[in-house]
Amino acid sequence: MNTQKKYQKNFSCEFFPPKTDKGAENLRKTLSELATLNPAYFSVTFGAGGSTQEGTFDTVKAIQEKGYAAAPHLSCIGSTQEGIRELLNGYVELGVKRIVALRGDMPSGMRETGEFRYANELVEFIRAETGDHFHIEVAAYPEFHPQAPNAQVDMENFARKVKAGANAAITQYFYNAEAYYRFVDDCEKLGVDIPIIPGIMPITNYSNLKRFSDMCGSEIPRWIAKRLDGYGDDKTSLVAFGEEVVTEMCHKLLDNGAPGFHFYTMNQSGPTQKLWKNLDINNRS
Numbered sequence: 001m002n003t004q005k006k007y008q009k010n011f012s013c014e015f016f017p018p019k020t021d022k023g024a025e026n027l028r029k030t031l032s033e034l035a036t037l038n039p040a041y042f043s044v045t046f047g048a049g050g051s052t053q054e055g056t057f058d059t060v061k062a063i064q065e066k067g068y069a070a071a072p073h074l075s076c077i078g079s080t081q082e083g084i085r086e087l088l089n090g091y092v093e094l095g096v097k098r099i100v101a102l103r104g105d106m107p108s109g110m111r112e113t114g115e116f117r118y119a120n121e122l123v124e125f126i127r128a129e130t131g132d133h134f135h136i137e138v139a140a141y142p143e144f145h146p147q148a149p150n151a152q153v154d155m156e157n158f159a160r161k162v163k164a165g166a167n168a169a170i171t172q173y174f175y176n177a178e179a180y181y182r183f184v185d186d187c188e189k190l191g192v193d194i195p196i197i198p199g200i201m202p203i204t205n206y207s208n209l210k211r212f213s214d215m216c217g218s219e220i221p222r223w224i225a226k227r228l229d230g231y232g233d234d235k236t237s238l239v240a241f242g243e244e245v246v247t248e249m250c251h252k253l254l255d256n257g258a259p260g261f262h263f264y265t266m267n268q269s270g271p272t273q274k275l276w277k278n279l280d281i282n283n284r285s
């Protein structure tokens with residue numbers, strides 16, 4: 001964890017683009033509530049090959065127009081160079097300075113017809129097109145990407161994205177802090193020296209969390225899963241336990257030198273506000 005201690009701590013929040021008017025209204029409220037915490041930026045997810053792509057641009061525009069820093073996620077699978085170039089130009093015009101560069105996943109039933117295969121190719125393309133204009137974040141997987149043949153190959157592929165020009169990484173969420181420490185140590189051995197910021201998923205709903213975790217390969221440790229399962233319809237106890245577990249993990253991560261957090265807010269302000277307060281983030285350097 002030595003490489004991480006030297007970085008200034010960076011705290012950010014993630015949204016997804018709303019699909020309905022009600023969702024848009026909720027996001028405006030969430031944005032204004034979370035903005036009072038003064039995060040470094042708000043990132044906005046992007047659906048590969050799907051209708052949410054315009055939603056990402058519009059949401060990023062709305063955040064920038066309110067005077068906050070927005071960071072669009074940009075996934076490349078199924079995209080052409082021309083399409084990505086247009087989006088990059090649009091973001092430069094909006095004054096966006098930061099991008100989360102991803103491969104993404106093709107929606108089921110769609111064929112991969114694009115000009116990019118992996119995120120490292122997107123990072124290279126962004127650098128070739130826009131030089132150093134963007135601060136580029138990439139995804140990291142302390143518990144490894146579900147499609148990776150093994151841990152070592154996944155680490156080498158991660159290092160490839162960094163060599164292509166990424167400035168920092170945000171991790172998939174995890175509840176096993178040891179996986180993160182070891183991932184960072186292995187990065188050090190590979191000569192990867194960028195901030196690797198833990199992605200933090202507040203626990204508020206067990207069935208959704210279980211579904212996401214099965215898809216993205218994040219493990220819910222048995223002792224947590226059993227307790228969450230046992231709460232059944234008692235949402236109050238589940239949320240209280242989730243807050244306690246995630247707060248404790250975040251305290252340990254910070255004590256061990258994690259360079260900040262990226263909160264997966266799920267467009268809700270409450271859970272992130274609570275963690276932010278419990279961790280006394282605004283009084284940390």
Ligand code: FAD
Nearest residue numbers: 045046073102103104118119139145147148154157170172
């Ligand atoms: P890559 O880094 O390209 O890796 C994908 C797989 O290919 C891995 O198994 C890797 O080992 C392998 N690989 C990588 N490079 C090579 C290479 N050169 N040769 C051979 N194999 C290689 N998804 C969305 O659709 N929209 C989002 O907004 C979004 N935001 C995310 C934000 C974060 C912080 C994270 C952690 C994930 C996010 N995802 C998002 C999910 C992500 O798109 C998926 O996990 C996707 O499957 C992989 O994207 P990647 O950028 O990590 O891919």
